[in-house]
Amino acid sequence: MTFETAATSSSPPAPPPRVSAMDDSPKGRILTAAAQLFRTRGFAKTTVRELAAEVGIQSGSLFHHFKSKDAILESVMVEVIEFNTSRLIAARDAETDPVARLRALILTELNSISGDTKEAMGLLVAEWDALDGEAQSRVLVLRDRYEKLFLDAIEQARDRLVDIDPFILRRLIYGIQSGTRTWFNPDGPLSTSDLVDLVMKLARDKESS
Amino acid sequence: MTFETAATSSSPPAPPPRVSAMDDSPKGRILTAAAQLFRTRGFAKTTVRELAAEVGIQSGSLFHHFKSKDAILESVMVEVIEFNTSRLIAARDAETDPVARLRALILTELNSISGDTKEAMGLLVAEWDALDGEAQSRVLVLRDRYEKLFLDAIEQARDRLVDIDPFILRRLIYGIQSGTRTWFNPDGPLSTSDLVDLVMKLARDKESS
């Protein structure tokens, strides 16, 4: 797994943006391995020994970088939300038409959920309950900021969308997006863009002007 | 949690159907408690001691009824799928019009996912990876049978639905349904029936005849 955005350009002067702290530092390597292991084996079933082995260090050395196993989970969640929020902002700012803007957000989120940050995004749902109350509050603040980007976009495109309350429509769309991780393969016959077209087909019932 | 269907009638001669093996037998009581605990605390984090305490017996006594903790999880999954499959069949057979039939299936599934079997249904997704390969295969057979009911219904109503491949449309709808468990409250201002209406609003773009 990587947190770089897919390189769409081949020109050397424009390196892919690195937003996350999941770099080649010791902490970054732990977070990268943790995202994968926690997701594939589950948080509770992943042992600190397994995680350490994946990074290539002794289990005790993990606690030089993080104060607990729980703190590693929280850190992964924080990083992935912040990274994907900044992606969402970039996508929003690249479009002006309300419907095109909403489509861009959906495309970006689909890429987060079924693309490059798939494992870490899945963690947010699958292991949410593994976080204690205080950690949940901290992460929730970031999630709300993320969600607001969607809500604003839906509200601004409202008159060209199916007549459903924006808050609920966002939840229906998020359900679809979230569900893709169990069946959708971005490299399969149906492209990510095709899939977004289908979602937009459901979400809007009026022709764009 | 109970696996009885909601009592819609108050007449004594018509008791609510009991389809599942999760009755008042020792096994049934274990399965009922397991569904709740596994879902709220997670499978790996739920100890056999906690489960036994919930049932009111000693931890060792669990293994008189099930050969392992894993076997309990598999049993819960099998029971909930079989129960909800039979519900789906009943819903299907109560309607003849293709669109009305699809709506009935969606309503029934929504009730399974966000209603009375919420905890156990959530387990199927959340703890799927906790099952070993052989157990997954066994449960998958039951899931396929369940999914076929939906696919058939969508195919039969196809000409009155939005023009999306039935297989994919089913997945989009399932995503919506599955997503409801994190935000939808059947006893809230939006009723289950209202929510199904919204889903149908997305799924069909032609007026029924």
Added chain:
DNA sequence: TTGTCGACCGAGCGCTTGCTTGGTATATCA
């Protein structure tokens, strides 16, 4: 050269885990 620091090792502590075992109480039925 010396001091400081981050990264890491290796051993292991205290505790919890899933599960086993030997035995008891009650009910059913021949």
Added chain:
DNA sequence: TGATATACCAAGCAAGCGCTCGGTCGACAA
């Protein structure tokens, strides 16, 4: 009366868990 089966208890084992701790090592600054 005695045999058989079900349901359960009390005790505990072996393994594995998250985490701690004293110490080592190389990089870098003074």
